[in-house]
Amino acid sequence: MKKTYINGLGCISAQKTFDTVFLEEAELNENSTILSLKAPVYKDFIPPVAIRRMAKGVKNGIVASALALKEAQLETVDAIITGTGMGCIEDSEKFLKAILDNDEQFLTPTSFIQSTHNTVGGQIALGLQCKAYNLTYVNGSVSFESALFDAKMMIEEEEASSILVGGIDEMADYTMSLFKLAGFIKKENQGPYSILGSTTKGVVFGEGATFFALENQIKNNTIAEILDVEILNKLNVSEVENKILSFLAVNSLEISDIDAVLLGYNGDVDSDLYYKNLSNTTFINVPQVYYKHLSGEYDTASAFGLWVGSKIIQTQSIPDIVKLNALDKQSYKTILLYNQRNGIDHSFTLISSC
Amino acid sequence: MEALKQELKSKIIEVLNLEDIAIADINDDDALFGDGLGLDSIDALELIVMLDKDYGIKLVDPKEGKTIFKSIETMAGYIAENRVK
Structure with a gap:
């Protein structure tokens, strides 16, 4: 494959x-x-x-x-x-x-x-x-x-x-x-x-x-590998963490293997509940990134998020303007993106450096 | 007739979204299609709708279009003769 x-x-x-x-x-x-x-x-x-x-x-x-x-x-x-x-x-x-x-x-x-x-x-x-x-x-x-x-x-x-x-x-x-x-x-x-x-x-x-x-091949200009993508229609706030853990487990990964997580915070108080729980517990020791304050929210804003994630791997840096917490890593190898809107259309995307 | 020609040039620029072209850039006898303004078949449809909407002229025979839309000169002449509004 x-x-x-x-x-x-x-x-x-x-x-x-x-x-x-x-x-x-x-x-x-x-x-x-x-x-x-x-x-x-x-x-x-x-x-x-x-x-x-x-x-x-x-x-x-x-x-x-x-x-x-x-x-x-x-x-x-x-x-x-x-x-x-x-x-x-x-x-x-x-x-x-x-x-x-x-x-x-x-x-x-x-x-x-x-x-x-x-x-x-x-x-x-x-x-x-x-x-x-x-x-x-x-x-x-x-x-x-x-x-x-x-x-x-x-x-x-x-x-x-x-x-x-x-x-x-x-x-x-x-x-x-x-x-x-x-x-x-x-x-x-x-x-x-x-x-x-x-x-x-x-x-x-x-x-x-x-x-x-x-x-399908690595070149000199390769930026990242797309390891996995998962789409889920509807989840409760309490279900998200387990879904993420399962998604990572399928890829033989744990939370501690994640070098940065990109969360789709959009400023809607209800929608952001899904991320706050993860920010405060699941990913508390992981560098966290948000991006919709720069792109605005729209149906395909998560593509902008993947662009940010890819750029983090390409440049091995996280600009201050997208940092959610003060954590840094020596290198950014594996990045997880989680996006949803109003509790539906959840997506997990996993990328890594090559 | 001169006023109608100027009006047509303005409408064509607006309707066909010819961003880089000004009224002064279009000569009365310039070819609208092909080597002149370079309009195409979709533009022809837009012009047919414009004739109907703005001047009340319905083109029944599509072959007529080739002669009518040859230039601003020919368009203005046809509209002046056939307009109902």
């Missing part, structure tokens, strides 16, 4: 995660309920003729995938697998608004064509002229992990030797206004919106695109 290695990374987020090493230019914004994106110069990556029809999620996905391929020194891949919670919501909004505004007449094709969840995967394939396996998973907060799980199985079963896997989500005005009404996003004028120690419901929202070039 072949192993799965991360040989390239690409990330577009609310931080400058391109043309930088590892969050050295990161800025903490605790005054907004929505974190805006640090956009690259899209025209450096996408031809002008193609770019004019693309919403930002598509553009971010194409740039992030291009960065991952470049780092992995790959021209093309055997599969493109993406995960997204809301898909290309910006064009979906445009299309639906046009239906309402024009009394169901005069519907134009562009926003309809671009509004599907697999637009990003499709556009990347068109750009690469890659006619291989191309799939998009839409599974809430485990959309990215579903894609990652599929990719790992394909490599293990030797159905592919190189795979581009990524998580993409974008914000759109009307959807954000609905999320605010529903209380998914924190109330305005109640800042600062500090994630740690939050006593309120709702999250600070974000968007981004993160891609990984996976291969």
Whole structure:
């Protein structure tokens, strides 16, 4: 059975995660309920003729995938697998608004064509002229992990030797206004919106695109190995520790073998209960990392988390801005990521240095 | 007619999201498709919808489009003759 290695990374987020090493230019914004994106110069990556029809999620996905391929020194891949919670919501909004505004007449094709969840995967394939396996998973907060799980199985079963896997989500005005009404996003004028120690419901929202070039072989540029991925639908707070211990045991590991744990704290008082118990007991002697104060919360924010975890292994350092506790390790070999949202869509991802 | 041409250029830039093109960059007799502005078949659909929505012109025969959408000059001429709003 072949192993799965991360040989390239690409990330577009609310931080400058391109043309930088590892969050050295990161800025903490605790005054907004929505974190805006640090956009690259899209025209450096996408031809002008193609770019004019693309919403930002598509553009971010194409740039992030291009960065991952470049780092992995790959021209093309055997599969493109993406995960997204809301898909290309910006064009979906445009299309639906046009239906309402024009009394169901005069519907134009562009926003309809671009509004599907697999637009990003499709556009990347068109750009690469890659006619291989191309799939998009839409599974809430485990959309990215579903894609990652599929990719790992394909490599293990030797159905592919190189795979581009990524998580993409974008914000759109009307959807954000609905999320605010529903209380998914924190109330305005109640800042600062500090994630740690939050006593309120709702999250600070974000968007981004993160891609990984996976291969079945170690190269000079290999960043980390993906040891295991597990997805669970619904757990009680009291069940999580045992599930993590079982997950580690399957991989012949114990808590003491973990060099850092990345927890998906998002500032929602109820959702974060799942992490607080682990922070205060299970992982009390393990370096702990959080990241959604930098990325914002969105369905595929955990892909940003895996980017952070991969960078920790690549640079053998944890930037102060993502540290949850003061613990350090001499080296960071094995890293566990745990993410969930509102008690559902739990995922455990285990990576290690090679 | 001149005002209609300027209006068309502005609408085409907006509807087709031609970010890097200004009204002054489009000459009245420039080819809209192919070597000129480089528009494609999806743009043609957008233009057909625009004719219907903004000028009340329904293109029944798609073959007509090739002549009508040749340039701003030909579009403006056709709209001036056939518009109902």
